[in-house]
Amino acid sequence: MAKFHYALVLLFIAVCAVGVNAGFRLKISRHWRIFLATDAVILALYTAWDVWAIENHNWRFDSKQIVRINLFGILPIEEILFFILVPLMTVLTYLALKKLGAKYGRSVAP
Amino acid sequence: MIYSDIAMDAVLLAVLADLFVLRTQMITRGIFWLTYGLILPFQLLTNWWLTSKNIVMYSATEIIGRRLAGAPIEDLLFGFSMILATLSLWEFFLALNRRSTKK
Numbered sequence: 001m002a003k004f005h006y007a008l009v010l011l012f013i014a015v016c017a018v019g020v021n022a023g024f025r026l027k028i029s030r031h032w033r034i035f036l037a038t039d040a041v042i043l044a045l046y047t048a049w050d051v052w053a054i055e056n057h058n059w060r061f062d063s064k065q066i067v068r069i070n071l072f073g074i075l076p077i078e079e080i081l082f083f084i085l086v087p088l089m090t091v092l093t094y095l096a097l098k099k100l101g102a103k104y105g106r107s108v109a110p
Numbered sequence: 111m112i113y114s115d116i117a118m119d120a121v122l123l124a125v126l127a128d129l130f131v132l133r134t135q136m137i138t139r140g141i142f143w144l145t146y147g148l149i150l151p152f153q154l155l156t157n158w159w160l161t162s163k164n165i166v167m168y169s170a171t172e173i174i175g176r177r178l179a180g181a182p183i184e185d186l187l188f189g190f191s192m193i194l195a196t197l198s199l200w201e202f203f204l205a206l207n208r209r210s211t212k213k
Binding site: 006009012013016033037038039042053056058060061062066087091093098101 | 116120141148152160165166167168169172193204207
């Protein structure tokens with residue numbers, strides 16, 4: 001089971017994302033184009049940084065704690081999913097707080 | 111300490127993009143800082159899991175060495191840059207979409 005240690009983090013974020021999306025009725029799927037455009041930029045920049053950093057030994061992953069599907073030969077698939085799930089969770093958190101602000105008057109947005 | 115350098119550059123680039131390229135001014139909005147403040151403890155939690163179990167290991171020569179919740183302090187800069195870039199891009203594409211559907 002150790003090979004799912006990194007994947008467990010992703011599962012945790014995914015569960016939070018589904019919960020927040022449903023709980024706050026954010027209907028994020030309606031904005032899939034906006035999210036796709038946003039994450040395409042994030043994925044391009046941060047996977048490039050990640051690949052470069054791994055190649056240059058800035059950091060490395062324990063091969064026993066990842067599922068061992070690597071992109072470009074060296075980038076664990078968990079990292080790709082991380083760069084999709086974390087931006088998704090970021091947007092959901094932002095939308096949920098915006099909704100709360102709108103509901104309880106005194107908007108936090110200018 | 112190349113990770114330290116790149117992480118600082120990432121924050122700088124995200125701020126410059128937010129203010130002058132995408133012109134979303136996220137860092138001037140309270141809602142942005144509220145969102146960041148809410149995500150930060152979760153970043154520390156996942157950082158702690160990933161580093162305390164040595165799932166990810168950092169080269170000692172590429173970081174300044176100060177750590178928070180197990181992870182190099184540089185990770186805070188990385189996380190901030192990604193959250194800012196994400197929300198800035200989101201608002202940018204949202205506005206772009208609104209403008210194109212209005213026509």
